[in-house]
Amino acid sequence: MKRNSKTLRTITALAIVAIVFVGFLTNLGIGTISAPGIWDISILCPLGALGTMLASKMMVPRAVVSLVIMVVLIIVFARAFCGWMCPVPLVQKLRGIFTKPEKQAKAAKANGKATEAAAGIAPLTEDEKAALATGCEKDSKGLAGCASCAKKRGEAMDARHFVLGGALLSTFIFGFPVFCLVCPIGLTFATILLLVNLFAQGDVTWSLIVVPAILIAEVLLFKKWCHKLCPLSAFMSLIAKLNRTFKPTIDNAKCLETAQGKKCGACGRACEEGIDPRHPELSEAAWSECTKCRSCVDACPAHAISMPLIAKKGEPVSLVENEK
Numbered sequence: 001m002k003r004n005s006k007t008l009r010t011i012t013a014l015a016i017v018a019i020v021f022v023g024f025l026t027n028l029g030i031g032t033i034s035a036p037g038i039w040d041i042s043i044l045c046p047l048g049a050l051g052t053m054l055a056s057k058m059m060v061p062r063a064v065v066s067l068v069i070m071v072v073l074i075i076v077f078a079r080a081f082c083g084w085m086c087p088v089p090l091v092q093k094l095r096g097i098f099t100k101p102e103k104q105a106k107a108a109k110a111n112g113k114a115t116e117a118a119a120g121i122a123p124l125t126e127d128e129k130a131a132l133a134t135g136c137e138k139d140s141k142g143l144a145g146c147a148s149c150a151k152k153r154g155e156a157m158d159a160r161h162f163v164l165g166g167a168l169l170s171t172f173i174f175g176f177p178v179f180c181l182v183c184p185i186g187l188t189f190a191t192i193l194l195l196v197n198l199f200a201q202g203d204v205t206w207s208l209i210v211v212p213a214i215l216i217a218e219v220l221l222f223k224k225w226c227h228k229l230c231p232l233s234a235f236m237s238l239i240a241k242l243n244r245t246f247k248p249t250i251d252n253a254k255c256l257e258t259a260q261g262k263k264c265g266a267c268g269r270a271c272e273e274g275i276d277p278r279h280p281e282l283s284e285a286a287w288s289e290c291t292k293c294r295s296c297v298d299a300c301p302a303h304a305i306s307m308p309l310i311a312k313k314g315e316p317v318s319l320v321e322n323e324k
Contacts (some may be wrong), residue, residue: 012084020189022198032189034084034177040307045185047167047232051177054168071239078240082233083291087188088226091219105236113237144292145294151228153274154286160234167231180230187215227273240288246307248277254304275303 016033023030031037034045035221041129044052044066052063054058074081168177191212197203218225226233246265268276273283277296297305 005298009084009293010090013090016085017087017090017188017192021192021196024193025200029070033087034183034186034189039162042066043069045232046074046235047164047179047183048177049179050168053173053209055175055177057172063232070137071097074236074247075242076240076286078197078246078290079142079233079236080228080246081236083255083293086185088184088230091184091188091215092223093227094216094219095223135138150172152283152286154237154289160237163229164234182214182218183232184215184218184225185232187211189216209284237286237288240290243288243290245309246292247311248290249306249308249311250277251304251306254302255300256302259302264301266299266301267296267305270295290294 004200019030021034029038031042034048037043041292044063049063049070050059050068053060061095099193124288155267163179167177170178190207194203194205194208194211198208222229250258250267255278256262256264265276265278267278270283271277272293275287275290276283276295280287292307294307297307
């Protein structure tokens with residue numbers, strides 16, 4: 001059976017948007033992805049919870065409870081919200097409308113060549129064997145090591161963390177969550193609400209033009225929003241350092257590189273976050289950036305990658321975080 005988590009993720013995100021749309025249309029009071037719930041019972045986005053307390057300059061019980069719940073969910077699922085629920089990737093697909101067909105064809109051709117090269121499964125070079133040996137080195141717990149001197153996204157502060165700090169500081173200074181005015185997640189659902197009001201009540205305001213315009217501008221101007229600017233992504237990656245569940249796990253007995261000594265790298269190319277499951281020491285990002293998207297699982301030609309709730313002791317593993 002062909003595995004395609006990408007399609008499932010898109011359907012999941014669309015389903016959430018549809019549920020919110022119906023909720024607005026029927027006035028069910030289920031909230032949005034930023035504040036889901038029912039009637040008076042709801043939880044806040046972690047940034048919203050922090051913003052609420054900073055703006056009021058006091059501890060707010062509802063915000064504290066929401067923050068604790070969200071932190072627990074992030075510890076268990078890491079950045080799965082980004083991979084499965086966030087509407088921003090859906091909005092980013094609009095960029096394809098403004099991309100010239102020849103550029104799309106060129107990109108598709110380049111991806112096709114990369115796939116064909118991988119399909120050849122050439123033998124590993126000596127350098128790759130050395131890197132693999134480092135990546136598969138076992139620690140005292142029988143897990144693989146992938147220590148690297150290189151700085152990776154998520155290991156140290158980057159632009160996202162400065163945006164996070166700025167968002168919280170501005171909220172404290174001005175007394176209201178300034179970032180929420182430009183947050184693409186909030187703008188997405190604000191657009192939905194405006195459209196519902198337009199068709200249901202004939203409510204026409206300047207917001208109907210301004211809000212979608214800001215959202216589209218962010219999508220077009222900030223193509224790397226999630227990787228470079230998103231403060232929610234930064235917040236979740238900080239908490240996700242504690243994540244120990246649903247980690248991609250490689251069965252070395254099936255992996256083409258360890259079992260047959262052949263070049264593959266399909267899992268590394270499939271990861272949109274820049275994580276190389278087979279060679280973590282060569283990754284562009286730390287494991288705290290994993291969105292549990294399962295792209296590496298789908299991409300593996302030998303079906304050697306799985307994502308168990310918790311990796312069993314003694315199980316062949318090569319994907320383990322090494323940040324201490």
